[in-house]
Amino acid sequence: MAMTTAAVAAAAQPKEVKLYGAWGSAHAAMARNALELKGVRYEYVEEDLERKSETLLLRLNPAHAGKVPVLVVDDDGGGGGCPLAESLVILEYVDEVWPQAPRLLPPPSSPRARAAARFWARFFHGEVSPLSRAAAVLAPTPEERAEAVREMKARMAVMEAGFERDFPSSVVGGPFVHGATPGLLDVILGSCAAGTRAISAMAGEEVVEPDALPHVHASLAAFDERVAGFGTSVPHELLLARLLEREERRRAAASASA
Incomplete structure (x- = not known):
């Protein structure tokens, strides 16, 4: 039996979502708020940027010396996950992967x-x-x-x-x-x-x-x-x-x- 459009969209969405942020970080708050607005289930990991071990965040976000936010998405539930950095990149990604309301960007027709x-x-x-x-x-x-x-x-x-x-x-x-x-x-x-x-x-x-x-x-x-x-x-x-x-x-x- 053919899958409905909603079922196809749900199957294509990441199975696990983890967001690394830090207290007081507006950039991390942007990513959290976008996920919350969309109703996305995710795990939030609080990082202490002044006392971090440097290992995990540097591995996840080497381009920005381990800054937050970093969004890790696992499409197949295998525990690997692909990290995304920079709040603006994350916001646009969230809007594309979870197209339910509210849409963050105006429609392509505009x-x-x-x-x-x-x-x-x-x-x-x-x-x-x-x-x-x-x-x-x-x-x-x-x-x-x-x-x-x-x-x-x-x-x-x-x-x-x-x-x-x-x-x-x-x-x-x-x-x-x-x-x-x-x-x-x-x-x-x-x-x-x-x-x-x-x-x-x-x-x-x-x-x-x-x-x-x-x-x-x-x-x-x-x-x-x-x-x-x-x-x-x-x-x-x-x-x-x-x-x-x-x-x-x-x-x-x-x-x-x-």
Whole structure:
């Protein structure tokens, strides 16, 4: 008897899924949130990146010196598994292998929207992400910190304008960048919410103001509500304490070696 389309899709999906991440890693949270949104069963492995043995993660992700996240998928259940690294790569893979709602990328019938989503995802990663801005906001002088926050706000304003152009609220019709359900950009922005709030606390001012960045702010708020039960979020106060502690150790080490 011929298999149904659903049965064929289920048979083609990986038998075992394991995700390696670390506490406070927004990139790992992106991968976890995508799997959770799709309802994928997976095993989560917490790694301590400051005390790791270097062996397993280096073997799984040698291109990035053992960074997280790493998604290991086993298609036949034999225990081997193929590792995938980089959060953006993982998000697109998850959307292709598990095509059930919510879809993270716009459909192939909307190539302009798909390209725009990929573009702004890479722009955020490279130019705006709290992960790339935290060190600048922790700069030693108030002037340097203020300049870092101004620069981050300016780049977010560019992204906000791009969202309005490529995903206008009058068209998408929902609180998320992509509409009524979270998509690629919402997963990326929302998974960085704790980092964004930590930077706001460090700077003493809101980085994502609802009046200045309505699309970004709405996405963050809606995503927080959507993933509240996933267990993937961390309190920004704890993340801030970890960032400050790490920066203090870095400066102490720099002073000792000077």
